Amino acid sequence: MSNAERYVLVLYYSRHGATAKMARLIAEGIEKTGMPARLRTVPSVSADTQASQPAVPEQGAVYCSEDDLRNCSALVLGSPTRFGNMAAPLKYFIDGTSSLWLAGSLANKPAAVFTSTASLHGGQESTLLSMQLPLMHHGMLLAGLPYTNPELTETRGGGTPYGASHHAGADGARGLDKHEAALCRALGERVALLTQQLHAGAAHVPS
């Protein structure tokens, strides 16, 4: 597979749009490296887990297919924080990936995570860590954000070494500030560069 055919999947759930904004900034960071980003979302789930929405979303990213996930070169996974954890629609989607797990389809691929919260200390880090757990079971190579990004120490909003985060405020009206936005772009760029370096290195390993 050539670099042109590779893509980083940015897979997220967003009910009110804050996590979706982060996804678009992460995609900007990925595409800065010359690698395509593929933005995908997941449908909401109803109490009885039956489909409650049209098969194609009315706006924004389309729903993620199994092939979108199987064929990605890397994954950046995003969710709003819900009670300190990822949102059920994303967890529901991930719980349906057993066949990819059995086949090892995601093993040895880079991955990273991002989240948005209403309150500043409302569980960003616990959510990010919880999102990393299934990715580790899939054998993915987790990337966080290093403190060489100055925004990590300067931020008065979101931004963690475990992944990108955003404090959207109680009414969701607080936009991404410059530090949060820079860290979203940095995370996307980091995952894309790691992916390219892994593939370049693999090309030099004798078979």
Ligand SMILES: Cc1cc2nc3c(=O)[nH]c(=O)nc-3n(C[C@H](O)[C@H](O)[C@H](O)COP(=O)(O)O)c2cc1C
């Ligand atoms: C059921 C539920 C639980 C939530 N739990 C938390 C929480 O634990 N901590 C927090 O700060 N915000 C919490 N929120 C708020 C969302 O995380 C926040 O509004 C987020 O920015 C929404 O992202 P979105 O705009 O992408 O949907 C919760 C929201 C809902 C609906």
